[in-house]
Amino acid sequence: MPATARLWDISPTIAPDSPVFPGDEPYRLAWTARLGPGCPVNLSALTMSPHVGAHADAPLHYANDAPAIDEVALTAYLGPCRVIHALGVAPLITIEHLRHAEAGLPPRVLVRCRERADTVWNPDFTAYAPEAIAWLAERGVKLIGIDTPSVDPADSKTLDSHQLLRKHDLRVLENLVLDDVPAGDYELIALPLKLQGACASPVRAILRELTR
Known part of the structure; x- marks a missing residue:
């Protein structure tokens, strides 16, 4: 891959005002040491939910007997x-919103629903219809992503789409920023941290253009 291949950073900046599900732990940064006389470094400490910003859910997030994020293969x-565009679609992405991009579908699919990423909590976000997840799995997809907080609606108590991820052993990325990404094919790089026992991990997700 040439060094000049274009990159798209599809992760939002994580900040104290990053939108989070109500009751989730926001991002906080504290300084435990500051550079100065007698101290050679700045040293910070972080407190946050692993679901803040762009993140990868572990199966443990939606099943007690499932792997934590440190146990999930990186493949x-x-x-x-x-990247498939479904701009303005609400409340659910259905098969019909994906079918036009079916030919030669690679193992990873990200859906862009919004013109611009939300910067405040908005419970009326677009999610995946469960049948759309099953349809993608039947076509060999191993990872799905979305530019909203969840693949299930904010008020869902059964998490039907998450449960289908578990059934089909799919991985998921949520809270991506696809504002400036054209529809088409890319290389995805979005590795979760190896956080022991955690239900999710932040990712620094990027897309790299494919060159011939």
């Missing part, structure tokens, strides 16, 4: 990816 988070 799904790296490789050929397709």
